[in-house]
Amino acid sequence: MGTLDLAQISQIQAELAELETPEAPPLTSEELQHFWDRGNKRRPLPPNCADNTKVNLANGERRWRAFCAKLPGHPAWKPLLKTLSWENRGLAELFARYLMRREKSRIGALSTIRVYLRELSAVYRRYTDAEFAKQLRNHFVAVAKIEITPKFGLRVEPKHKKVLNPAGFTYLAYFRWVRDRTRFKIGLDRIDDALARIFFMWTGYRKYELVYTQPKNIRKKIEEFDGESNAYTDIDNDSDEYVEPRPKDCWVCGRLDERREAVYKVLCWENINLWILRDALGDGSRDRLAMQVLLRFHKNHNNEMVPTWYPFVEEKLPVLCPITYILAKALAEGVIDKSGYDTRAEPFFGTKLGIRAVHIIWKEEFWHKPVFRQTAESIEGPVKSDEPVTSGMFDNNSNKLGTSAGLPGRFQLYCYRRGNLNILDRARHRPNSAVYQRHYANAIRNALVQDAGLGRGTELPYLDILNYMGIQYDENAPTGVFDKTMCAIGPDARVRELEREWSALEAELQAKYGKSTKATGADKKRRDQKQNELRVARQTQRRKVAAILRRKYFKEKNNEELDRQLCGVHEPQQPLQKVVFHLPERRLIANILSDLDKDLPEDEIVRRKVDAINALVSYAWKIEPKEEEAESSQHQTGVRAPSAGIERRSEAQHAETGSGRPIAPRPWYVSMIRDTMSSPPVPPEAAEIQTPPPPYSAVANSHPVHVGGHPPHADEPGENRRNPTPHQEPAKIRHECIFCRRRFTRRGTMWDCVERYLKRCKGGVVPCPCPECKANGFVSDNETRFKNHAKVVHGIELRPKIIIRAKSGEANRSGGGRSTSDPSPKPRIVLVSRVHT
Structure with a gap:
């Protein structure tokens, strides 16, 4: 080593010096x-309760107080x-009723009453330092089970829990990028959502290990x-004043431990290790990327910690590759220190x-920052x-x-955990067993979950039956209810009662x-509360x-x-229109990730x-515009029938590439992804800025149909023309905000959006958000000059600033003594930010 x-x-x-800690005398x-x-x-010392436990005890205490307030004489609750x-x-029996x-x-459900009993028992132990009598607890449960139930x-039996197996998981990952019209604030939010779901599927994480699960009114509760005195409240609260508290070091990175609050005890960047391995396959091929993810807070943030490392490897399909997403996220946020x-x-x-x-x-600076963070303006x-x-x-x-x-049931997070357990040796969760934790801590995991989940170990297509949520999926299912439909249905009893009270x-x-x-x-508080109750009741009914x-x-x-099967009508699965x-940038990603061909040379992969x-x-920091539904009228109703009359293309057209290489059959876990149908080509004005790369396989994508709803040509076969239009409507003029790049139909709405951004400058300098001006460091002195700059340089006309001034010349013309009898001067309007060319 050279000289320092x-x-x-x-x-x-x-x-x-940072590593030095003072020794206690x-x-x-x-x-x-x-x-x-x-x-x-x-x-006695109070138990070490997590924040969620404190919230549950506060809720149980509130229920007991409300119960005592209803009793005759209003006795003190303690x-x-x-x-x-x-x-x-x-x-106790009265409390149950x-x-x-x-x-x-x-x-x-009966389980809810038993949960309330456990919370009441914990509140009783907190104020008496004693346990409930076993005979009393059994009597409480017997009353709830024999009389109240x-x-x-x-409901006595547990609810049916649905499973998301690799086929459903792959379809949702594909759908999120290729067919999803849901809008995120920026593209990086969609990347975060896709990466979190990949982590959930391949590891079976609990939700609070990746995102912050904050109960409602947590601080107040x-x-x-903490403010209520109990059996553990000590009069002598002095601590060890002879020793100063030592700063705690983080054992992962060695820095000062800043992750003491629950909000930071989620997955952070220090818990992710990205490696480049030399010839990982041992066959003289290229170097491979691998990743390790550390989960520490399995039992909530201030309870038992079980550190567990989870390995991840590259996947041939980018849509399923966790390393692809984490590397893209690190590059977009500037996390890599090289x-x-x-x-x-x-x-x-x-x-x-x-x-x-x-x-x-x-x-x-990113080590102790959460991986999945919120987007702010x-x-x-x-x-x-x-x-x-x-x-x-x-x-x-x-x-x-x-x-x-188009999943028929309500999507829940535990589907990922149960699907992950089914991957691991077909494990099944049994109550009062340690099968969850043993698999969760990698005790029985002898191979990568990706290998088992993607069929590299065993391929059983019949296991699609485990995918309860994906067997009946349909994107054409109704997603909402029209106001006209709600008016036709009418309000329910709860809404009618609230409307009368309102x-x-x-x-x-x-x-x-x-x-x-x-x-x-x-009175204002009463009115606001009643208005909120009525709004919630209407939403619940909807x-x-x-x-x-x-x-x-x-x-x-x-x-x-x-019925079709009984009549002998056997039709193949109907293709979907490409979105x-x-x-x-989103179209470019959809074109790349929609290619599911794995039979490619290594350089093409x-x-x-x-x-x-x-x-x-490039997509990470783009502000996503709102995607218009191609058939919005049908997405909001509940009476749509399946599509009919769509001509289907034979799969033989895609049997072989332009170079003569046959396409390998798709693996079983992509069985839910359907082919798209023929549709009009992309208009030239919608295909500018970027063009997709050449196809990696000969599976040519079908001609797309715009989300905005361009009508198909009448002479093209295979089109589903349900509502033909006699004429082509003129294109609407879109006004784009110079700051957020959102497009509006009305110019006044665009002006309002710009004014909201200008208010944040508080009358000071205004930097131009355009990339060219930002690169040159252009900054306007005030709001007026910025509007002039937007008009002259970028051709964007913003809202003029109107100042009303009075004509003072005529008022002072006759002298001070006669000015009181003169008529008031007429004001004149001055446009101070209008540019005249």
Whole structure:
């Protein structure tokens, strides 16, 4: 090793200083006596409860308080809680009946009452430091099971849990990129969603290990939980004042442990290791990428931690390759700490290592940042904040994905975990067993889950029967309900009752204030609360109607198919129209990822993967426009029948490539992906900016149909022309926002969008968001000059700034004494930001 310079020496010294921790001085005799006496006087230490446990206890305490408030005489809740015993078992039985008949009770299963019993037992233990009497607990359960369950028709058996096997998982990954019309804020949000689902399928993660699962009103309930005195509250709260607290080091990266809050105890960049391995297959081929992901917080963020490493390898199909997504995400966010490797994907696939492996290092500022973060708005456009994605956001995306993909049931996260267990030696979950944890901690995992899941070990097409959610999928299923349909159905009893209460309240407030919207104080709060209740009730009814129509659609479709089979009508599966997106980068990704041919030379596989990563990087920070439905009227109704009259192309047309190489049969796990139908070519104005790369296989993509709904030509065969139009409607003029690039039909709406961005400048300088001006560092001094710049340079006319000024010349013409009798001067309007050329 060469001689160190002064900078290197200073850096080493600084690192050594950070590693130093002060040693605690030895205990003196006075300190020993102090801690001895203090330990004898202290109360028992409270249990180490997670935040979710505190929230559950706070909810249980609230239920008991509400129960005591309903009792005659309104007794104090704490003394009454301590009287729970076998001699006073009627109180426990009364509480069980109260839970079933209280206002807005949503108990539908026996297990819910038993959960409430466990929470009441925990609250009792918290304030008495004693356990419930076993006889009392059994009596409570017996009353709930023998008397309450048959009386209210509670469900006893567990719900049926659906499974997402590799075929369904592959279809959803394919659908997310090739056919999904759901809009994300930016492309990087879609990459995050796809990567999270790949992690869920190949590892069986729990949800809170990747995204932040924050209960509702968590801070308020935790403060309520900690602020109430209980059996563990100690009068002497002084700590060990003789020793200063030591900073905790992170054992993964060696830095100061900053991940103490639950919001940061999710998957962070320090938990992902990306490697380049030399000749990983041992056949003299190219170097391969491999990845390890560390999961630490299996039992919630402040409970038992079981660190587990999960390996990942490259896949030939980019749509299923986790390394493709993580590398694209790292390049888009600028996470890689190596010049030459931080912009493009080509260097990672052109190596010929002379050592066994190399490690790709992340930038230090990203080590303790969550991998899946929320997108925030800034003056320069969308950016990634340090706040992790919440479970509500992920569940919302899951439900939208399942609805758009045409799954008949509601999409849930546990489908991934159960599908992952079915991959691993066909394991099945049994209650009160350790089969989940043993597989979860890699104790019985002898091979990669990807090998088992993608059929490299065993290929059994009949296992598609396990894919309960994917057997009946249909993209044409209704996704919502029209207002006209809801008006025809009419409100239910709950909505009618709230509407009567709302009308009475409006009349009362109008008589009191003259106008109900002018109400203040408690009246305003009452009005807002009643308005929210009515809105929620209407939304609930609409969701119920949508679910009914969706079930009806699948039932009718199933019956129609059975009738066709009885009549001897055997039709092949109907092809789907190809979806073409407005964003060119999204179209490029769809063209690359829709190619599922694995029978390719190694150089073409690498080229396809490199193109996919580069396309994902260029797409990551693009703001996604709203995709218009091709048949929006049918997507919102619940009475659509399956498509008919579509001419189908024979698969023999794709039997062989232009070079004569036959196409290998598709693997079994892509059996749910259907071919697309012939449709008009892409218009020239929609195919600019980027063109897709040449096809990697001879499976030529069918001519696309625009999402915006361009009508097909009358002379083209194989078109599904249900509603022919007599004439071509003129194209609508779209006004594009200079900041977010969103397109609007009305210019005034575009102006409003621009003004919202200009407000964030607070009257200061305004940088131009266009790439050319940003590269030149152009910044306008104020809002007016920025609008002039947008008009002159970019040809975008923004809202002029109107200033009303009074003509002061005539007012001062007659002198100060006579100015009071002169008529008021006429104002004049000045446009200060209009550009005249």
